[in-house]
Amino acid sequence: MSILKKTMLSVALTFVFVGSALAQDMTPEAKESYSLGASLGNYLSSQAFKQSELGAPVNMDLVVEGLMDALKNKSKLSEEEIVTSLNTRAEKLNQLHEAKVKEVKEKNRAESLAYLEKNKKKKGVKVLASGVQYEELKAGTGPSPKEEDVVTMVYVGKLVNGTPFTNAEGTPAEEKDVVMTLIPGFKEGLSQMKEGGKAVFVIPADKGYGENGAGPVPPESALIFEVTLKKVEKPGANKESNQAMPAGHPPMNGSRPKMAWPHS
Structure with a gap:
């Protein structure tokens, strides 16, 4: 303090x-x-x-x-002196903020790369072409999801230091989403799964939320998701669900929806 x-x-x-x-x-x-x-x-x-x-x-x-x-x-002070002083301070604050953001980015990038390098050597981990790391925990027997499909899944996300970001408690949550609305690394991980399967995705920052981060995800952060793929549905298979936005896009509260993870 x-x-x-x-x-x-x-x-x-x-x-x-x-x-x-x-x-x-x-x-x-x-x-x-x-x-x-x-x-x-x-x-x-x-x-x-x-x-x-x-x-x-x-x-x-x-x-x-x-x-x-x-x-x-x-x-x-005169009005001119006040405006000049405030502008000078604003420039100083911008420079300090940019330096702080750069420091955070470099730290997160280094920690993420170190984790990815270590995790890829773990038995059972497959490194996909994009750099996403995929570890199957349980093989599924159903279909693999395509971009246009709707998936029901249970998942939890955390940073490489163990901090959860999908919810404050770090507990798994069930959600229904259209695959094409998800971040690139998550979509690629899902493409490796079959309905009923369970897996861990380790997603490099450039396949997640990148250099800017999002919400509780800091910039340049690799992401770890543990995912259970419960169901894969074709578009229009569930007419009732088509009448509303999928679970990844909760109902409007006021004028804007609250986006859920792991959306792009």
Whole structure:
């Protein structure tokens, strides 16, 4: 925990009981005004912490002073000076962010390549033409899925360091998907399977979510999936399921769907 965060925490604890007592005496209108200030304070605190973590320290005393001066219309700096200073800081933050992202990418790339190199020597692992590594745990007896098919599967995904990303608990989940909607490495792994089979795919970053990552998957990360292929269906075989989006694309919540893994 940084010094900045410790300071904010101690200040918050100092006033928590006093604040609770005062809040009980506030009128609804007073609470609205107070909430505006609290919301602004939370935003400033969050931004200050994030910037300090990147390596751009923030003097909170001066932040508060600048805020109070602005409210009184007695700023010590001209508007031009403020804009120039903020632009300078924005450039600095961009450079620090780019350096941090580069560092994360290089670390993840090295860890992923090391894991792939080690895993390919494991007995039973087959390296496919794309570099995807396939290990059969149980042979299936049904058909192999094609791009246009709908598959029902149980799977769990994790990073090479063991961190699960398909769900917070790291537990297997059942899902129905159209094969063509899945990431390239996952599609290739499925093509090796037959209905009823179980396998492990180790997918290089360039056949997964690449240099940008996605959600909880960091950039340049190889992915490990343990998959049980329960059913393979031809398009239109299940009319009821055709009337809605497949399980990989949950119903709309508001204006956009929540994408599930391992979609492209």
